[in-house]
Amino acid sequence: MSESPAKVFARLSTVDRPDVASPRLRRAVVLGGSVAGLLAARVLADHADEVVVLERDEGVDGIDGERRGVPQSLQVHALLPGGRAQIERWFPGFGREAVEQGAVASAAHQSEQWIDDVRAVSAPNVVLLNGSRTFIEALLRRRTLALPNVRLLPTAATGLTFHDARVSGVRLSAADEESVVPAEFVVDAMGRSSRLAAWLERDGWEPPPLQRMQIDVNYATAYFARSQNEPPVAVATSRVSPDYPKKTHAALTAVENGRWMLLQMTYGEDRPPQDWDGFVARCADLPPVFADVAHNQPIGEVHAFRLAEARRRRYDRLNRLPGGLVSVGDAVASFNPIYGQGMSSAALHASCLSEYLCGASDATGVATRFFELQKVVVDAAWDLSTQSDAQRLETGRPPLPTRLQRALVDQVLAAAVVDIPVATAFNEVAFMNAHPSTLAAPSVVLRSVASNVRTRARAARGRLTSEAGTPG
Numbered sequence: 001m002s003e004s005p006a007k008v009f010a011r012l013s014t015v016d017r018p019d020v021a022s023p024r025l026r027r028a029v030v031l032g033g034s035v036a037g038l039l040a041a042r043v044l045a046d047h048a049d050e051v052v053v054l055e056r057d058e059g060v061d062g063i064d065g066e067r068r069g070v071p072q073s074l075q076v077h078a079l080l081p082g083g084r085a086q087i088e089r090w091f092p093g094f095g096r097e098a099v100e101q102g103a104v105a106s107a108a109h110q111s112e113q114w115i116d117d118v119r120a121v122s123a124p125n126v127v128l129l130n131g132s133r134t135f136i137e138a139l140l141r142r143r144t145l146a147l148p149n150v151r152l153l154p155t156a157a158t159g160l161t162f163h164d165a166r167v168s169g170v171r172l173s174a175a176d177e178e179s180v181v182p183a184e185f186v187v188d189a190m191g192r193s194s195r196l197a198a199w200l201e202r203d204g205w206e207p208p209p210l211q212r213m214q215i216d217v218n219y220a221t222a223y224f225a226r227s228q229n230e231p232p233v234a235v236a237t238s239r240v241s242p243d244y245p246k247k248t249h250a251a252l253t254a255v256e257n258g259r260w261m262l263l264q265m266t267y268g269e270d271r272p273p274q275d276w277d278g279f280v281a282r283c284a285d286l287p288p289v290f291a292d293v294a295h296n297q298p299i300g301e302v303h304a305f306r307l308a309e310a311r312r313r314r315y316d317r318l319n320r321l322p323g324g325l326v327s328v329g330d331a332v333a334s335f336n337p338i339y340g341q342g343m344s345s346a347a348l349h350a351s352c353l354s355e356y357l358c359g360a361s362d363a364t365g366v367a368t369r370f371f372e373l374q375k376v377v378v379d380a381a382w383d384l385s386t387q388s389d390a391q392r393l394e395t396g397r398p399p400l401p402t403r404l405q406r407a408l409v410d411q412v413l414a415a416a417v418v419d420i421p422v423a424t425a426f427n428e429v430a431f432m433n434a435h436p437s438t439l440a441a442p443s444v445v446l447r448s449v450a451s452n453v454r455t456r457a458r459a460a461r462g463r464l465t466s467e468a469g470t471p472g
């Protein structure tokens, strides 16, 4: 690809809808009716006479509750502004509708971000739409299934059929009457445990190499009732650096149905408490807003979740792949969830699909171009999240280029705590609105260095003043 990743990322982040309705496919089938699958179905609806979404979970129409096929569904989920903008692109009015149904829209002054117990400056771009994952998915499903050429088939896919090196259909579980749904184009959106690689191998195709990164993340999410005496915030995060003595990360978000969701997150063997007393007691170790919320009436149980590794399936590295087949969302890459990138990545994969289909003369050919575009999005999210995991877990001294890159990132991270323009530029990347390389722009780096020099000078002056005031 001759264009820079930053340029491709910027183009994929457009909020303009494409002005084309070609190529035409007779039937496209999406495997998995969750966030990634529903957004892919929306894009395909512009290009196919019929789009069929296969979903193995029954009763996914409810607005609330746990999803068997999505075990993380009850954990805190942040919808990043980059992902929200893409959802709005495909479903205009989505944010307004979400708020009408109870989601909480928050402005910058309603957000608190803490790093190592220091409150960061409030950047103007921390404008969020807060709702539970189940709620967001249910709204997406409603909008997608309202399209006249999209339908949901509540059944599990068990494999693919091929003709002339192209996908020709999807096998259904044996109990169903119809054993194959013919398809010209198939999207794998089966999530992290997608079986597509195994199906390809079974049928004589190359499976994608699997890239793994050990993360050992422990999540515990608790729900509380929102009361009249709420703190004037709608969202808060607290992160700790690897060498900070406290080890609990946390997030808090006001969501639909008058509830708070409060997350405690740790690494390794140190697991957040799963009993109410222990969970509430640990909030005392967090910035004050967390303990304030934990004084409210608890709802239900504390929900725990553990994730051992981040995973990436390298379809972009395959030499041989059947035509008319792509993979999106967690099926391609699932990251350390603390960065909240999953749903937004899925939304940007839908954008890759749109650009690919709009430019393809034959959509049933091998989707090499799609995987090239998707690689830009996955690299951006993967690099951002795995860099700090690698740093946390490494034992030896990393090579010089890694140390230099980290020194630069550290400058930006330190300045983002105190400097609004740097915090704004950093958020644009963390929110998946901009490519990570934008943080290496001289304007951002120089401003960060200058800000850090000022902070250190202030701290040194403070030390001198207090020493001078100390009776000798």
Ligand SMILES: Cc1cc2nc3c(=O)[nH]c(=O)nc-3n(C[C@H](O)[C@H](O)[C@H](O)COP(=O)(O)OP(=O)(O)OC[C@H]3O[C@@H](n4cnc5c(N)ncnc54)[C@H](O)[C@@H]3O)c2cc1C
Pocket (backbone or CB within 6 Å): 031, 032, 033, 034, 035, 036, 037, 054, 055, 056, 057, 068, 069, 070, 072, 075, 076, 077, 078, 079, 080, 133, 155, 156, 157, 158, 189, 190, 191, 192, 194, 219, 305, 307, 328, 329, 330, 331, 337, 338, 339, 340, 341, 342, 343, 344, 346
């Ligand atoms: C603990 C945790 C916290 C997270 N926090 C955030 C966050 O803050 N923000 C964020 O954006 N993301 C977050 N994520 C990631 C987010 O949950 C996913 O990225 C998001 O759900 C989109 O995933 P998906 O649609 O690709 O797959 P999934 O949501 O996993 O859905 C896959 C779907 O495929 C269906 N399926 C599977 N196999 C078959 C089959 N054979 N036939 C038919 N259907 C099938 C399943 O039933 C399911 O509905 C978090 C993840 C975890 C684990």
